[in-house]
Amino acid sequence: MAVEENSKDLISVLWSGADILRSKMDANEYKDYLLGIVFYKYLSDSFLIKVYDMICDDKPETLQDALNTYIEELKGEDAEELVAEMKRECHYVIEPELTYTRFADDARNNVFSREQLQKAFNNIEQSDPLFADLFTDIDLYSNRLGTGDQKQSDTVASLIREIDKADLLNSDSDVLGNAYEYLIGQFASETGKKAGEFYTPQAVSKILTKIAIAGQETKKGLSVYDPCMGSGSLLLNAKRYSKEPGYIRYYGQELMTSTYNLARMNMFLHGIVPENQKLRNGDTLDGDWPTGEETDFNMVLMNPPYSAKWSAAAGFLQDERFSDYGVLAPKSKADYAFLLHGLYHLKSKGTMAIVLPHGVLFRGAAEGKIREKLLRSGNIYAVIGLPANLFYNTSIPTCIIVLKKHRDGRDVLFIDASKKFEKGKKQNTMTDEHIDSVINLYMKRETVDKESYLAEFEDIEKNDFNLNIPRYVDTFEKEEEVDLNTLLADMKKTEEEIEKVQSEFIDMLKELTSTDKDVMASLNSLIEMIEG
Known part of the structure; x- marks a missing residue:
């Protein structure tokens, strides 16, 4: 049950990220932005959790703790060895200033830089053939994000802030995978x-x-x-x-x-x-x-x-x-x-x-x-x-x-x-x-x-x-046989009901009066026509 709840929380956060872009472009375009940035967060968060575990042999309380520990370790003499080990483990390395945690912090303080995010994408793509051209579909400088540099940058920063609410630190791969699948399904529905x-x-x-x-x-x-x-x-x-x-x-x-x-x-x-x-x-x-x-x-x-x-x-x-x-x-x-x-x-x-x-x-x-x-x-x-x-x-x-x-x-x-x-x-x-x-x-x-x-x-x-x-498969359903006597009885009953309603309607018409001779003449003609 906890997994389902986590999955729902994650889905609602990710879907609210879609709301930021929905008014600017259609779903077939904004799915690339949303899913790509969610994926970068996943890579960054996974990296920080793993690097903290390598340094402290434990799970971090927060991603910020993991980032601080990582920064400190890079100042020490074992920095090169740590980076090499992380490259072997993850197939990529993310510098502290290019982590999603840093980008989210910058976005909250209004100092977010699209250039840094683009650099982060490029670094991942170049780190291993596994990731080659992975972020090609995300144009951080597209006019669809807004008119002018500031509006475009603000849109990306808003998306970064929103997606940062997704708690990947405490979500296992099934929860995250299911949330991603749900999003893909929702995009399919919209596109x-x-x-x-x-x-x-x-x-x-x-x-x-x-x-x-x-x-x-x-x-x-x-x-x-x-x-x-x-x-x-x-x-x-x-x-x-x-x-x-x-x-x-x-x-x-x-x-x-x-x-x-x-x-x-x-x-x-x-x-x-x-x-x-x-x-x-x-x-x-x-x-x-x-x-x-x-x-x-x-x-x-x-x-x-x-x-x-x-x-x-x-x-x-x-x-x-x-x-x-x-x-x-x-x-x-x-x-x-x-x-x-x-x-x-x-x-x-x-x-x-x-x-x-x-x-x-x-x-x-x-x-x-x-x-x-x-x-x-x-x-x-x-x-x-x-x-x-x-x-x-x-x-x-x-x-x-x-x-x-x-x-x-x-x-x-x-x-x-x-x-x-x-x-x-x-x-x-x-x-x-x-x-x-x-x-x-x-x-x-x-x-x-x-x-x-x-x-x-x-x-x-x-x-x-x-x-x-x-x-080969006969799905023909034989229709029920019609009982003619029952059908005739039903028709007779329906006819009697019509006659009764018609008689009541004529009585109501006969009660109507008007001082206008033409109206009365028309009314009498209608009554004669119905009486037949």
Whole structure:
């Protein structure tokens, strides 16, 4: 309960920081400022807590105490050794005057300098390849912050002061990580279509992760891969359901640089050590990655951009990811290119779960050929239809396709979860009850009337390898038979009621009088018309 309370306090402080910027720019822009400055505070506070622990073998009472102790230690003869040790521990070093604690103090005393904050960002970026170009999206000199140097500087100082109220000293990584996740979700809600670039709704993330991790929860050194990782939230879900979260290795790739930076910050804020995260800024389809020491993974999780365009150049037919299929996903719809990329990187005993539009289940031509080959190879394990309007960037219904690399059977489980949702103002949501219901159907792997159907390969072959869910799960509800005698009795009763009301209305009209002859003539005409 304390963790939840801490998390709420943290969220309210961070969200009030957003209020400072909300009137100046849209959410897709101010999220970079807010999340970037929160991240710098995290780096600075973590550094001071660690340096104090190294010097005093204890936790500081306040960050100011830690800063004072650090300043004193730097005057001594062991200063160089301390700095070198901190660099090894943290992968970066922050000078006393560039700590967030100092910046907040300067902001309160109206002597804050944007130049110093920019220098602090630059130092972090240059300290280790882990942090290269991490703060690129934060323009401390943007006109959006205000007109003129003073107003711009005041806006940044206000943000620094507000975020300083967040108590990271007494918040563990789960609390901070959850607060960060909440903010990312709120930004997704505010940015609408842009949110598709960086956010998968938590309900969908939970289903994907629970399915992909099933049977692997106790595995030490679990490897997770998301080739379209957005802000990294989907990857990080594995931490929630693993019994050995400290040993998970995370691999992720993201095309959009600002979103890639968000994912890197998100990893650190969730306490993921640098050795366990390998993230890359790049185009997943154009150039295969990873190609080094580890190329296949226990879990592959994906929510790629739907029906995106890609080059589909002939050379890709020689690419190991696609060469077995003889055809390529069409230029106008890269859905199967993403799916095959993920499957290629899946371990033989692993599980992959990907979200895609329903078209991949029944479209023909090249996609039909790829789908048939996957089904003949037994790669498609389950198809789950999700409710419409779950995502911020599209209202279309989507489905989850679950894939396995090598298995004995070729049966496919179909689940229709399209009705399992709560209607919301902007988006529909799936509750934990809905999610558990889907997972239970998946784990049972059997036919349940109107909810799921376990199709043998022969069923699918008869359907020409069309995987459209209504072909397998019959959700048709037979309408109740109408009793004609009851219906006639109801109609007669309604007619009698109408006649009674009409009679009362005419009596009321007849009581009306007027000295105006024309009004009385009109009134009498109306009464005659109603009486018929």
